[in-house]
Amino acid sequence: MALQDTQLERLRAGVDLLLRSNRFYQQRLEPLRTWEDFRRLPLTTKGEITADQQARPPFGTNLSLPLDQYTRMHQTSGTSGTRPLRWLDTRDSWDWWVRIWADHVYRAAGVAAGDRVFFAFSFGPFIGFWSAFGGAERAGATVIPGGAMTTEQRLRTMIELKATVLCSTPTYAIRLAESANAFGIDLAASDIRATIHAGEPGASVPATRDLIERSFGATAFDHTGMTELGPTGVSCAARDGVHLIESEFIFEIRDERGQVLSIPNAGTISGELVATNLGRWGSPLIRYRTGDRVEVTRDPCSCGSPFPKMLGGIRGRVDDMFTVRGVNLYPSQVEDLVRRQPAIAEFCIEVRQWRLTVRSRVLS
Ligand SMILES: [Zn+2]
Numbered sequence: 001m002a003l004q005d006t007q008l009e010r011l012r013a014g015v016d017l018l019l020r021s022n023r024f025y026q027q028r029l030e031p032l033r034t035w036e037d038f039r040r041l042p043l044t045t046k047g048e049i050t051a052d053q054q055a056r057p058p059f060g061t062n063l064s065l066p067l068d069q070y071t072r073m074h075q076t077s078g079t080s081g082t083r084p085l086r087w088l089d090t091r092d093s094w095d096w097w098v099r100i101w102a103d104h105v106y107r108a109a110g111v112a113a114g115d116r117v118f119f120a121f122s123f124g125p126f127i128g129f130w131s132a133f134g135g136a137e138r139a140g141a142t143v144i145p146g147g148a149m150t151t152e153q154r155l156r157t158m159i160e161l162k163a164t165v166l167c168s169t170p171t172y173a174i175r176l177a178e179s180a181n182a183f184g185i186d187l188a189a190s191d192i193r194a195t196i197h198a199g200e201p202g203a204s205v206p207a208t209r210d211l212i213e214r215s216f217g218a219t220a221f222d223h224t225g226m227t228e229l230g231p232t233g234v235s236c237a238a239r240d241g242v243h244l245i246e247s248e249f250i251f252e253i254r255d256e257r258g259q260v261l262s263i264p265n266a267g268t269i270s271g272e273l274v275a276t277n278l279g280r281w282g283s284p285l286i287r288y289r290t291g292d293r294v295e296v297t298r299d300p301c302s303c304g305s306p307f308p309k310m311l312g313g314i315r316g317r318v319d320d321m322f323t324v325r326g327v328n329l330y331p332s333q334v335e336d337l338v339r340r341q342p343a344i345a346e347f348c349i350e351v352r353q354w355r356l357t358v359r360s361r362v363l364s
Contacts, residue, residue, distance in 0.1 A: 003306075004035075007250055010278040011038060017064050017281055024052055024062035025286065038250075043260065043274060043287045049085060049228065059086055065282050074127035076227045087127065087227055088283050094134070096248070096279035097127075100231045101135020104245050108234045109194045109221045111165055113140035116191075118163035120154050120172055123147035127227045128198055132167050141165070151179045155187075162191040170202025170212060170220075171346075177215030178345055188217035198223040201332045204235060204242060204313025207339035222313050224292075229285055230277045233310065236303035242314070243307040244296070250276040251308065253296060254289065263308050268297040272318045273310075293318045293330065322351045334358060 001009075015032040018025040028042055053060035063070075070088035077084065089097070111117065117136040121129035123145060136143045144161055146154045155176060158166065166173065173195055180187045195218050197203035203212070203222035212220045222242050225231035232249060233242040244251050254260045255271040263269060273290045294310045301309055316330030323329070331349055338347045338358055347360040 003246060006247075007278060008035060008038075011250070011276070014278065014281045014284060015286075018284065018286075020064075022062065022064040022284075024049075024060065025064075025284070029286065039260070041287055043254070043289050044285055045289050046085070046228070046291065049285075050083060053085060054083070059088055062283055062285075063088065064284070065090060070282060072130075073125070074130065074227055075125045077126055084125075085228055089280070090282040093280040093282050097131045097230060098134040098138050100245060100248055100279075101131055102138035105132075105196065105221075105223050105231060105234045106135055106139040106141070108236055109165065109196055109219075111136065111139050111141050111194065111196075115139075115141040115165050116144060116161060116163045117141045117165040117167060118144045118146055118154070118158045118161070118192075120146045120166060120168040120176065128225065129167075131225075131231065132196070132198075136165075136167075151176060152183060155180055155183065155185055158192065159185065159190055164191050164193050166192050166195045166216065166218070168195070168197065169199040170197045170205075170208055171200060173197065173212045173216070173220075174208075174345070177212070180215070187215055190216070192216045192218045194218055195220045196223055197221065198225060201314050201316070202335065205332050205336045205339065207336045209239075211339055211342075224310075224314055226290060229275055229288055229290065230280055232273075232275060235313065236301060236305055236309075238302045238309075241309040241311045243301070243303075243305045243309050244273075246307045248277065248279050250278065251296070252287070253294070260287070263296050263298055265298055268295050268299075268311065270295045273314075291318050292316075293321065324351075 069090050071091050072089040072094050075084040075086045119129055123129050133143050195216055202208040203220050209220045222235040224233040224242055233244050235242045252260050252274040253269045253271040254274050260274055273292045273294045275288050276286050292314045293316045296308050296310050298308045316332055321328055321330055334349050338344055343362045344360040347358055350357040
């Protein structure tokens with residue numbers, strides 16, 4: 001069956017469920033039979049979900065099943081001054097998360113039985129580490145949690161246990177590399193052969209990725225996902241972007257005029273990524289505005305993936321763009337320049353009227 005037919009079939013069954021029992025979406029949706037019906041549905045914003053959770057705490061009304069059917073609770077980090085969003089998963093929707101990690105993210109990085117995956121995370125209520133952890137286990141690898149450890153303890157654990165894969169944010173991978181230098185640990189000689197990153201665009205920023213790969217003697221992969229939406233994408237061997245996992249989501253693009261368009265069969269399209277998940281019906285999102293600024297193409301990729309690709313990964317947040325002397329800039333473009341200076345460990349960007357300042361901390 002063609003992908004579009006499978007998507008529509010899952011969508012129909014899902015929307016039927018939401019109309020029966022999801023109070024948040026009952027008021028927003030109409031019965032859905034065709035793609036035209038889908039394209040008439042309203043977009044969902046983070047603001048609406050946040051307001052709903054505040055009006056009906058603690059979980060809001062975007063729930064399609066009785067509360068006792070949910071087996072996991074996670075929450076967002078609450079960046080940009082917003083309150084954290086809480087998100088519940090059923091056994092089925094958690095299985096969906098873990099399966100996407102195993103079948104797409106870890107498969108792209110060649111992770112399988114025999115691998116030892118080290119997770120340099122705190123294991124708080126954020127969903128990323130837990131789903132990555134579950135996915136690696138599903139892929140057959142041995143999983144090593146790195147919570148409640150200092151950076152030095154993490155480094156020594158990775159070396160001693162001969163970890164082959166590291167999962168971390170790009171910034172923390174650089175911190176590990178910097179600390180390894182200070183402790184006289186040769187990371188490039190370690191068993192780490194692949195690193196998988198999420199949470200920031202770094203692993204799709206060429207200079208940042210080069211720095212990580214040189215430090216670890218490994219291949220770095222980028223993964224995109226959101227607590228409220230699911231695991232949406234993974235980078236590939238072509239190394240020029242992140243594929244959108246279209247078998248589990250419907251992706252659309254909202255352009256500058258606010259029009260929402262399908263990804264065309266030829267050429268590229270730019271704008272905000274809009275996504276509908278197809279495997280999380282207990283707490284779904286229909287036509288969700290991700291806030292991520294992307295440029296997407298269906299041009300064939302040398303890796304053979306059937307999925308569209310976000311060129312250069314997520315370019316930034318729609319609201320992160322700033323203009324310097326008439327030129328549109330995203331923080332990731334500044335990062336690509338700053339990371340080419342090997343002495344710089346950390347940096348922050350300050351945007352003031354007429355002036356762009358990059359403050360950096362040089363390696364000690
Ligand atoms: Zn590819």
